[in-house]
Every structure is written in structure tokens, then in C-alpha cells.
Amino acid sequence: xxxxxxxxxxxxxxxxxxxxxxxxxxxxxxxxxxxxxxxxxxxxxxxxxxxxxxxxxxxxxxxxxxxxxxxxxxxxxxxxxxxxxxxxxxxxxxxxxxxxxxxxxxxxxxxxxxxxxxxxxxxxxxxxxxxxxxxxxxxxxxxxxxxxxxxxxxxxx
Numbered sequence: 543x544x545x546x547x548x549x550x551x552x553x554x555x556x557x558x559x560x561x562x563x564x565x566x567x568x569x570x571x572x573x574x575x576x577x578x579x580x581x582x583x584x585x586x587x588x589x590x591x592x593x594x595x596x597x598x599x600x601x602x603x604x605x606x607x608x609x610x611x612x613x614x615x616x617x618x619x620x621x622x623x624x625x626x627x628x629x630x631x632x633x634x635x636x637x638x639x640x641x642x643x644x645x646x647x648x649x650x651x652x653x654x655x656x657x658x659x660x661x662x663x664x665x666x667x668x669x670x671x672x673x674x675x676x677x678x679x680x681x682x683x684x685x686x687x688x689x690x691x692x693x694x695x696x697x698x699x
Contacts, residue, residue, distance in 0.1 A: 656692035
């Protein structure tokens, strides 16, 4: 507000302006956050995302939700097999899980192959549970769940 004499009046409250109370700085400098002529943070983030997607495609990792879930399942199967081999006394069934993971990852977009592999895992889990190990039910359930996921048709490219 300006007084009748033309002198600005100061009001005893905090002003909410773009310069956040920095009256010594111009609004242009206070609000400018981009580099002159450079890419802003949003543009750089998009470029990084595009490069990471290209890397995933080069490695053969699927980018659709179905393929990502199945790939994670096959990685988990490979780790399970590795732990079975490395844990004394070294169970040779671990090699079967590693083989399952390799074949499954190679054919991750094929519906019949992945469904068959996960049904095989589910049957193995049920056999372990029937033999008296209760943790086999978890393996059977995960195998059935991933078999259902593998029945979903892959996206058309």
C-alpha cells in the first residue's frame, strides 16, 4: 500500500511472493531453475529412461508386466537352485531349477512352455508337501500362480 505522501507503507505480516522474501534479488533470477540452453531435469530423466529400456531390450528382458513377472519368477528359481547346490550336502535338484530358469527365460514370451514349466514346479512342490515337508505347499502355490500368469497372452508388438 502507498500512503498519501507517496511513501510505501510496510504491513507487519509475511508476504508470500515468488522471491520468498529475498527482496534483493530480482524475480527473474529467483524463479529461473534451468540451465541456459541445457536440458531441464524432466528431459534428462526421459533420456535416462529410454536408455535403460534399450539396455533391457538388448539383454532380452521383457518390458511388459506379464514378462517382467515371469522373468522375476525365473530369476528366483535360478537363485533357489543355486542355494540348493551350494548348501551342504549339495542337492543336485538345484541343477534342475537352474535349467528350468534358463529355458524359461529363453522362452518367456511362449505361453505353452512357461505354463508347462510352472506347472512342473507346482507338481514338484505338491510332491514335497505330500512327502511331509510343509514348505512344499508354498512352492506349489507359487508355481500355480505363475502358471496362471503365463497363460495371459503376451502383448502384440
